[in-house]
Amino acid sequence: MASHILRRLLATVPVVVIVAVLVFLLLRLTPGDPAAVIAGDHASAADIERIRASLGLDRPLLEQFFIWAGTLLQGDLGRSIISNMPISSLIAQRIEPTLSLAASTMLVSLLVSLPLGIAAAWGSRTWVDRFTMVLAILGFSLPVFLVAYTLIYFFSMKLGWFPVQGYRPLAQGVLPWLQGLALPTLSLSFTYIALLARTTRASMLDVLSEDYIRTAQAKGVRTRALLIRHAFSNAAVPVVTIAGIGITLLISGVVITETVFNIPGLGRLTVDAILSRDYPIIQALILLFSGVYVVINLLIDLLYLVLDPRIEY
Amino acid sequence: MKPLIRTLSLALAASLALAAAPASAAEQPKTIKAVMHAALTNLDPIQTTADIALLHGMMVYDTLFSWDENLVAQPQMVESYTLSDDKLTYTFTLREGLKWHDGQPVKAEDCVASIQRWWVRDTLGQRIAALATDISVVDDRSFRLVLKAPFGYLLDALAKTGSNFPAMMPKRLAQTNPSEQIREAVGSGPFKFVREEWVPGSKTVYVKNKDYVPRNEPPSGTAGGKIAKADRVEWIVMPDQQTAQAALMNGEIDFIETPQADFIPMLRDTQGVKVETTATFGIQGILRMNHLQPPFDNAKARQGMLALVNQETYLRSIIGNPEFYQVCDSIFVCGSPLQTRSKVSYPDDKARVEAAKRLFKEAGYQGEPIVILNPTDSALSNAAALVTAQLMREAGLNVDVQSMDWASVVARRPNKGKPSEGGWNIFISNQSGMTASNPLTNLGLAATCEKAWFGWPCDEKIEALRNDFATAATLEERRKIAQALQDRADESVPYISFGQWVQPVAYRSDRLSGILKLPNSFAFWNIAVK
DSSP states (O other), rough: OOHHHHHHHHHHHHHHHHHHHHHHHHHSSSOOHHHHHHHTOOOHHHHHHHHHHTTTTSOOHHHHHHHHHHHHHHTTTOOOOTTTTHHHHHHHHHHHHHHHHHHHHHHHHHHHHHHHHHHHHHHSSSHHHHHHHHHHHHHHHHHHHHHHHHHHIIIISSSOOOOOSOOOOGOHHHHHHHHHHHHHHHHHHHHHHHHHHHHHHHHHHHHHHHHHHHHHHHTOOOHHHHHIIIIHHHHHHHHHHHHHHHHHHHHHOOOOHHHHTOOOOOOHHHHHHTTOOOOOHHHHHHHHHHHHHHHHHHHHHHHHHOOOOTTTO | HHHHHHHHHHHHHHHHHHHHSSSTTTTTTOEEEEOOSSOOOOOOOOTOOHHHHHHHHHOOOBBBBEEESSSSSEEEEEEEEOTTTSSOOOEEEOOTOBOOOSBBOOOHHHHHHHHHHHHOOOOOHHHHHHHEEEEEETTTEEEEEEEEEEEHHHHHHHTSSSSOOOBOOOHEEEEETTTTTOOOOOOOOOEEGGGOBBTTTEEEEEETTOOOOOOOOBBBTTSOOOOOOOEEEEEEESHHHOOOHHHHHHTTTTSSSSSOOOGHHHHHTTTTEEEEEETOOOEEEEEEETTTSSTTTSHHHHHHHHHHOOOOHHHHTOOOGGGGGGGOTTTTTSSSOOOOOOSOOOSSHHHHHHHHHHHHHHHHHOOOOOOEEETSSSSSHHHHHHHHHHHHHOOOOOEEEEOOOOHHHHHTTTSSGGGTTTOOOOEEEEEEEHHTTTTTTOOOTTTTTGSSSTOBBBBBHHHHHHHHHHHHOSSSHHOOOOOOOOHHHHHOSSOOOEEOOOOOEEEEEEEEEEEOOSSOOOOOTTOOEO
């Protein structure tokens, strides 16, 4: 097991190197010039040139790459071209809202979707199943922003239960933190509930048709134990896979939710950096996200071992 | 076990109650929560010309002079000044008791260094730098500026509130290369920047500068006493206008600098919310052609475009509500002291199209594609680019609208090459009415060939008139020159204005009072918070 983990971690090194080189080159080939963005609309070409030189963007591409790679190897993500802030600080400012939103969304999604999916599979072709399917179709069909605006209209504007926007750090108190997270979590969870409930239902239907389930039923195993201990533990592998992918997506790309609810997370940092061609931030974030993907995939693989002891690496 | 659970439950309940309990009114700082038009990502109003950096600059920095509501430069940091009889030597004396936000006293050497940094970047500053033979410290509170020729616009230049504005900063910061961003935002203005709370792209926080010594005069324009009545100002970035509008209606924020036109009727109907125009000069739309490449290297083709541009069509499409726009044929904007009249006019759109067809034919236009750069992430420029394309198609022109984001437009427009090789023919921009109102600052008017703003118009007559303007002593003289410039611009067409509009602000009138009307920007001083 330990050697497997080590091998997997070592395998991330070439992945990260390839990602780093590709991202660096692709960004430089994309139209756009951070010096022009900094200088502003009214600056002259000469002003832009001077700023480009002061940022070192007029140097050969290879030289720029080695400067960046050198600082990266020293553990320094560099500074934002636009704000001149250390990128590590910018990420630190944004990581709490993103992690909070990702965690709350996953928690709500799992708490709702797993019982729903299991119940739908157990009561296949009954009203529970149909209700779950309708909910799943709605979850897939309704755009997140529509759900978000609807929730804002009812729960913020009409009832005044939750704020329209903004993130309150946990340090300001648990209640404000939960209040700020409630609506974004609900609107984002809708899609994940749909996805996970459908996956759980499909996976459970497969397992419930197995002979050993029938045998367990014949032996008088109680329904709850049958569903949870005997069926779900075997149906959980695909659910864990989908949940893992969901977590990585939540960390790297919930831009619409962050925008509608004005949550200063990593998604918005990424989009802002792309729009202003802030190369060092984009490079650092993509490296971070690729690292998150690798780690979460590794954790999922390890979880498979717990869920299904027959799996070997 | 049970007592432990009970204790933990009580502790949790107590902490939740504590978190939810509002602090008493006396403890809470009077805070203005404002949604601005853009995120502050650059702290240096000298390095960048971005409007948001200018507004940040007005919070943190002070200027030697300021414009009053009649656009007359009034002393601000300066207590008094003298001008020699030959109008070449200015001696400025600073007010007593001025302090930087780091507690150090403001000295003449700081102001000298600040001016020297500013005049590298700014168009007006560059004119002063070219005329200056000496700028030196007399004593801690006084410095001298010696020119080789009179420059009637010097005080106005030092009072400028458009980008780049002459922000005064400590010498140690002012010595930063003007092309590099300063590392700290330390000024002597009415608000202090709180670096620890700055989240670029999300939030910027200012607190009242308790050491600020305001002038005794009442506020007028950006001149007079700048009294910070709010303890704290938070600029919150909200990329989604719908959210910002809902937050204002819900009372979560106090102010939106640029509410979207569609939401204005709803905001007006909300109790406790007021929509008001504060920047009186507004904004002028710019249609810029590339003077180096055909067909716009020929003045006839540029005149053809001028004929096509019906401002009403643009403004109806971009702004919508006639309350906020006006058709204005003056390149120095309507309502300014230098407002001019254009001699170019057409009875209707049919006449415009006929004139454009004739003029393009005279220019030798052969149907080659005309490339319009269209920044789709800027609602205003996108709409203007699409209107332009449609008007040109109606005149039988071959239009190639190339859609991209704004960052790609600003990267592409320095390209002087052919449109087929990465160059361009037309792009859309805008400038504040204040910037447009003066021939020396009007962005599109400068016709200094390769040194001019992108599009590179080259016109000796325009430049001669602008130089005359710089030395004109009276308003009457300036007006005459401005009209001559308008007449010349009608022939040479360095750029085309597609209209003038104002941007109203929306705010909680049940919370805020005392919002000032300024020519081209917005100020947070003088605003009282209930």
